[in-house]
Amino acid sequence: MTQLEELLATWLPAQRWFAGKGTAIDTLRIDADHILLPGLPGLRLLVAEVVQGSRTDRYQVLLGMRAVGAVPDELVHAVIGTCPAPADLDSPAPVVVYDAAHDAAMTGHLLSWIAENRDVGAVRFRAAPGTEVRTGLRSLVITGEQSNTSLVYGEEYVLKMFRRLWPGTNPDLELTSALATVDSPHIARPHGWIDVDLVDPASGRTVPTTLAMLQTYLRSATDGWVLAATSVRDLYASPELAPSEAGGDFAGEAQRLGAATAAVHRDLARVLPTGVLSPEGQAHLAATMMARLHTAVDEVPELAPYAETLYSAFEALGNTSTDLPVQRIHGDYHLGQVVRTDAGWVLLDFEGEPAVPVSERQKLSSPLRDVAGMLRSFDYAARYQLVGRTDNPALVTAARAWAQRNREAFCAGYTRGGGIDPDLHQVVLRAFEYDKAVYEVLYEARHRPHWISIPLDSITALTG
Missing domain, CATH: 3.10.450 (Nuclear Transport Factor 2; Chain: A,)
Structure with missing residues (x-):
């Protein structure tokens, strides 16, 4: 080297x-x-x-x-x-x-080059069609991001740099741009991007690969996870109350978030390909879920008492005899991927799971996978503040009640917003949710062992 x-x-x-x-x-x-x-x-x-x-x-x-x-x-x-x-x-x-991402004198050029639609050597800087990008704004790196680096320019734009690169157009740019064509009110509008050609090792072909995307900066936005966690803290202060009676009841927001999610799913189905997953395809999907469960039980023995129930749910998906509608979805959906603005809920980070190749993230899936991801997130929001406090039965009961209330509110909003009714598709939804919970058990066991009680407690509640 x-x-x-x-x-x-x-x-x-x-x-x-x-x-x-x-x-x-x-x-x-x-x-x-x-x-x-x-x-x-x-x-x-x-x-x-x-x-x-x-x-x-x-x-x-x-x-x-x-x-x-x-x-x-x-x-x-x-x-x-x-x-x-x-x-x-x-x-x-x-x-x-x-690391020049922190050098505002340097990063100002990136914004100017996007505005000018300039090629700098092999690197292409492009403004979105019909967009005029304002230049001369000073950038500041947002702290706390996990998989990317984002720069805020003034109070107008945020440039997300994709640090780990997969050949191809990043789904975040692809899906957000598609939703912008139908003026979706539930996205941060894209203003431009940076890309370069990379060789795809799988095919040997050279393909344009997204390096960064420029979007509207939502200056008034509040993170969905923060809002939900605040609601839970309010309830824990008075655990004898029902969640509906606590000062920070989140159910109204959960319902509105469900409606916003349904609207985005409808728009994605309008502007991007859709299809169906055959019973054979669902059987293959179920087999993948079963394999993950087997790995998790071997690695985390505490999961073994629930294995039969989880396996039965995956088996039910594999035995389905009807086609399952599929489309492009968010792919990594949870409360940390949404923000509440003055105008309503906005969905962010459509890139899907960053550890998965772009070609995999672009595959069609059931929108119920996103629904399941958000339901799991409500459980996490309710339970993560209980880590080290599970000896307080009143708080445990309050956590379960909060999660159940907001899960129901989200599903009701999703249905009223035009999404498929989760109550009528419990076999599919249950399989997706159980699979996500198994994934969480593996993740926590490997990275945050002190949090493993969160998905295990959730599985106890879901399968009990």
């Missing part, structure tokens, strides 16, 4: 968005080095290929370069290290390299 590659091999695993934490990097190589601003200070867009055992991932790094001693104090925290200058600088002096 070059010295720069060695620096990246040390720096990458420390980033929140690095997917291979806990596994040693075998090799790292710079797969592509796109010069966006030559000289010093300079800006480059790197694609770093990381091999860890049997897996290979590619990551986007927006790399700034400055002379030694010329890094402003506000960028010291973003420094990756010092290495020899690249050959194009024709300089014997070393340079300091850093």
